[in-house]
Amino acid sequence: MRGSQRSNSFSLISLLVLxxxxxxxxxxxxxxxxxxxxxxxxxxxxxxxFYIIFGIAVAVFVIVESLLLYSVIRFQRKSDDxxxxxxxxxxxxxxxxxxAPALVLAVVFxxxxxxxxxxxxxxxxxxKIKVTGHQWWWQVEYPDLGxxxxxxxxxxxxxxxxxxxxxxxxxxxxxxxxxGGKIDMIPGKxxxxxxxxFKLGTFHGQCAEFCGMAHANMRFTVIVERADQxxxxxxxQQVAAAAPQTDLAKRxxxxxxQGACVAxxxxxxxxAKGTIGPDLTHIASRQTFAGSTMEMNTDNLRAWLQDPQTIxxxxxxxxxxxxxxxxxxxxxxxxxxx
Ligand code: CUA
Numbered sequence: 001m002r003g004s005q006r007s008n009s010f011s012l013i014s015l016l017v018l019x020x021x022x023x024x025x026x027x028x029x030x031x032x033x034x035x036x037x038x039x040x041x042x043x044x045x046x047x048x049x050f051y052i053i054f055g056i057a058v059a060v061f062v063i064v065e066s067l068l069l070y071s072v073i074r075f076q077r078k079s080d081d082x083x084x085x086x087x088x089x090x091x092x093x094x095x096x097x098x099x100a101p102a103l104v105l106a107v108v109f110x111x112x113x114x115x116x117x118x119x120x121x122x123x124x125x126x127x128k129i130k131v132t133g134h135q136w137w138w139q140v141e142y143p144d145l146g147x148x149x150x151x152x153x154x155x156x157x158x159x160x161x162x163x164x165x166x167x168x169x170x171x172x173x174x175x176x177x178x179x180g181g182k183i184d185m186i187p188g189k190x191x192x193x194x195x196x197x198f199k200l201g202t203f204h205g206q207c208a209e210f211c212g213m214a215h216a217n218m219r220f221t222v223i224v225e226r227a228d229q230x231x232x233x234x235x236x237q238q239v240a241a242a243a244p245q246t247d248l249a250k251r252x253x254x255x256x257x258q259g260a261c262v263a264x265x266x267x268x269x270x271x272a273k274g275t276i277g278p279d280l281t282h283i284a285s286r287q288t289f290a291g292s293t294m295e296m297n298t299d300n301l302r303a304w305l306q307d308p309q310t311i312x313x314x315x316x317x318x319x320x321x322x323x324x325x326x327x328x329x330x331x332x333x334x335x336x337x338x
Contacts, residue, residue: 033206035177039199039224042119042180049115053108060104119181122194126160129153133165133172133185133207136214136315137278137291147237148266150278151292153205153222155197156230162194173209176222182208197224202287213314219292233285236338240269241281244336252333255326264317267337277317284338290315301331 038044077084131153132139140149155161165174167185175182180195197203207218225233244250256262257270264277272280283289286296290312294300305327308317322330 033177033204035181037178039178039201039203040180040195040197042195043178045115045118046181049111052111056104056108122162122192123160123196126162126194127155129161129163131163131165131174131185133167133169133174133211133218135169135212136207136218136312138174138205138218138220139168139278140220142234145234145238147234148279149237149282149286151220151288152286153220154230154233155222155224156227157200157224158196158198159227160194160196162192165191165193170211171209172207172211172218174205175208176203176205178203179222184209197222200224200226204292214291214312217291217293217312217315221288221292223287236285237282241267241337244333246332246336248329248332249336250333252329252331252336255329256333259326260318260320261330280334280337282337284335298331298335301334302327305330 035043036047036050038047075084128142128144130141130143132141138151140151140153141147163174163183165183165185166189167187169187171187172185173182174185174193176195178199179197180193183191183193185191201224203222203224205220205222207215209215211218244253253270256267257272262272262274264274266273266275266279266281268279268281278289284296288294289296289300290304290308293312294304304311305320305322307319308315309319
């Protein structure tokens with residue numbers, strides 16, 4: 001009877017463990033950015049640290065569980081009237097199980113401290129970028145290049161980029177798992193981090209500090225490209241906004257400049273100078289919009305202008321109740337802002 005109870009609770013625990021493992025591993029889909037596939041020495045240092053500490057944790061688990069299982073089996077009561085040997089205390093054992101964890105923790109502290117230290121040293125020649133967190137999007141500035149953009153950071157391959165981050169409203173956290181560790185963005189305080197990407201490609205960033213309703217939709221994109229591609233991008237971003245060419249786009253510009261859009265958005269070279277929402281000077285050159293949650297295309301722009309709140313609930317852009325005509329004109333204008 002007792003035996004079957006024991007095996008029942010054992011299989012219940014196994015099921016629970018399997019369930020937790022299934023749920024946690026399901027959340028790591030192939031597309032999800034992972035700090036375990038590093039694309040910079042900074043992220044590599046963090047992922048190495050993870051593997052070392054994970055290895056130590058596995059060793060501790062195996063040793064402790066083996067001792068536990070051994071004791072459970074070895075010292076099991078053989079019959080109902082058997083009395084176990086009565087003992088009190090064991091100095092050697094007690095010293096051992098106090099010292100061993102202290103030693104393990106000292107090692108973990110040492111290697112963690114060494115990794116933090118190695119990442120705290122900022123490189124001398126780095127591309128300077130200022131990122132400001134807003135509910136729920138990212139303003140990106142290259143102060144030395146005179147560029148302001150949003151939700152998209154272009155970086156040249158193999159060059160160090162240093163980031164000064166802060167926030168306009170509440171605390172956010174700047175995180176690109178494949179490129180570096182998290183850094184808090186705090187209103188009124190400038191924090192700094194840096195990384196040097198060694199892989200070409202598009203990497204996903206995510207706000208890592210709960211900051212309100214659209215926290216999960218506060219994403220951004222980092223595009224690491226060859227130096228010539230990066231320079232071409234810089235050249236395009238440095239010129240003022242393109243003037244609309246078609247009649248529809250011209251009408252769109254009028255809608256934009258005379259409507260509510262200018263209260264929140266900037267388009268360089270026009271009288272749109274709002275700073276509540278993202279700078280739209282070169283919006284059509286971006287791959288995504290709405291905090292990097294929407295791919296940049298006509299259908300998505302239309303859906304967004306029709307009702308931004310169903311697409312990204314809680315965001316600060318109200319439904320302007322635009323007519324289909326106004327939306328078509330605005331899209332033509334926005335798509336001309338290359
Ligand atoms: Cu910003 Cu979470």
